[in-house]
Amino acid sequence: MQAYRAATLHLLDDPIADAGAVRFHPDGLLVTDEGVVVACGAYADLAADLGDTPVEHLPGRLITPGFIDLHIHFPQVDVIAAHGEQLLDWLERHVFPAEAAFADPAHAAEAAGFFVGEMLRNGTTTAMVFGSSHVASVDALFAEALARNMRLIAGKSLMDRHAPDDLVDTVEGGRWDMLDLIVRWAGQGRLGYAVTPRFAVTSSDAQLAMAGEIVRDHPEVWMQTHLAENHAEIAQAEALFPAASDYLNVYEHFGLVGPKSVFAHCIHLERQAFARLSAAGAAVAFCPTSNLFLGSGLFDLEAALAEGVKVGVGTDIGAGTSYSILHTLGEAYKVGQLRGAALDPLRAFYLATLGGARALGLGDRIGNLARGKEADFLVLDLAATPLLARRMAAARSLEERLFALTILADDRVIERTYLAGVCQHRRDG
Numbered sequence: 001m002q003a004y005r006a007a008t009l010h011l012l013d014d015p016i017a018d019a020g021a022v023r024f025h026p027d028g029l030l031v032t033d034e035g036v037v038v039a040c041g042a043y044a045d046l047a048a049d050l051g052d053t054p055v056e057h058l059p060g061r062l063i064t065p066g067f068i069d070l071h072i073h074f075p076q077v078d079v080i081a082a083h084g085e086q087l088l089d090w091l092e093r094h095v096f097p098a099e100a101a102f103a104d105p106a107h108a109a110e111a112a113g114f115f116v117g118e119m120l121r122n123g124t125t126t127a128m129v130f131g132s133s134h135v136a137s138v139d140a141l142f143a144e145a146l147a148r149n150m151r152l153i154a155g156k157s158l159m160d161r162h163a164p165d166d167l168v169d170t171v172e173g174g175r176w177d178m179l180d181l182i183v184r185w186a187g188q189g190r191l192g193y194a195v196t197p198r199f200a201v202t203s204s205d206a207q208l209a210m211a212g213e214i215v216r217d218h219p220e221v222w223m224q225t226h227l228a229e230n231h232a233e234i235a236q237a238e239a240l241f242p243a244a245s246d247y248l249n250v251y252e253h254f255g256l257v258g259p260k261s262v263f264a265h266c267i268h269l270e271r272q273a274f275a276r277l278s279a280a281g282a283a284v285a286f287c288p289t290s291n292l293f294l295g296s297g298l299f300d301l302e303a304a305l306a307e308g309v310k311v312g313v314g315t316d317i318g319a320g321t322s323y324s325i326l327h328t329l330g331e332a333y334k335v336g337q338l339r340g341a342a343l344d345p346l347r348a349f350y351l352a353t354l355g356g357a358r359a360l361g362l363g364d365r366i367g368n369l370a371r372g373k374e375a376d377f378l379v380l381d382l383a384a385t386p387l388l389a390r391r392m393a394a395a396r397s398l399e400e401r402l403f404a405l406t407i408l409a410d411d412r413v414i415e416r417t418y419l420a421g422v423c424q425h426r427r428d429g
């Protein structure tokens with residue numbers, strides 16, 4: 001057993017729906033054993049049961065669950081911060097050429113080390129990830145995540161049209177690549193496979209139908225794609241699928257909207273489309289840094305939550321501008337401000353932890369520090385910079401501290417990142 005004494009914070013539910021869901025202990029204790037949480041509570045309540053388990057004392061630190069990045073692109077590591085375009089031109093000019101390089105296993109392996117390392121440096125312990133269309137990219141990513149025992153769900157992008165020759169696959173090629181990846185990786189360690197049609201624009205009817213067949217025949221897999229991010233994208237998708245009643249209906253038609261489906265963005269959606277996502281049990285990845293960077297628009301979080309849609313947050317690297325989920329929450333707040341709806345700091349923290357876990361259907365395994373959960377947790381240094389130290393000293397409440405963290409923090413705040421009870425990142429080490 002391992003025991004860590006520090007302030008502890010985690011949530012048992014959405015704190016706006018249930019004010020009793022907040023578990024905060026200024027002098028707390030987290031006990032783990034063989035990668036699982038044994039207890040998390042007040043030090044005074046738990047200390048007597050520790051026996052001879054050594055306690056690591058971390059004064060001034062805050063222990064939280066690890067963050068969940070619900071949407072990120074591995075083969076875009078080198079195109080973060082690419083100037084000038086909105087979505088469709090940005091894809092053609094910057095993204096597709098960069099993704100083509102991931103056909104090379106050596107390049108993919110080198111990039112995977114950086115990519116996974118960067119997520120851990122920023123406190124991300126679970127991620128749902130797009131690979132390139134090449135099997136080699138997903139192999140490299142899964143190998144790196146497995147070596148770290150990271151919970152990671154990924155898939156190769158399916159794209160059989162409207163992309164350069166060195167990226168496009170075919171219906172049958174995509175099917176066999178996926179089946180091969182599922183057999184070799186799904187269920188190994190904490191890895192999962194996601195059927196990943198890039199978006200309706202780059203897959204033919206036949207390829208989307210094939211993706212739907214794989215989803216139907218493999219209940220163990222997830223599904224991830226993009227939806228209603230940008231006006232030109234929506235117009236193109238609707239023109240390519242004239243029989244569909246709207247963009248979401250394209251995915252519905254091919255059996256791609258279910259309880260293990262995650263749709264990135266969903267900015268320009270009708271209210272009734274949120275209702276359909278909710279009825280299907282599908283989830284949305286809110287990616288504020290990306291939506292602001294590409295000028296895509298302002299996600300209506302309140303509408304999605306009011307319709308009962310499961311929502312988590314994604315960095316959407318490389319359209320997103322930071323690997324930090326804390327920073328992403330700060331930008332989510334700013335998107336809310338532009339809409340006239342200030343995001344509550346505790347709800348933001350929920351979206352990054354248990355909300356993301358529930359979006360993946362993993363709320364029983366990760367997302368908080370309840371007994372029996374996988375011990376994916378962070379040690380945060382709230383005084384990591386002089387500015388943070390000063391602002392924290394002036395803060396009067398937990399909410400104020402959390403909010404300041406989302407506005408001011410970066411990777412320096414993440415002192416340690418633990419995956420299944422093992423420290424996989426140490427800021428100073």
Ligand code: GUN
Nearest residue numbers: 073198199226290316319
């Ligand atoms: N839509 C289709 N592909 C992409 C992508 O790589 N990034 C974003 N943000 N949107 C997309």
Ligand code: ZN
Nearest residue numbers: 071073264316
């Ligand atoms: Zn994306």
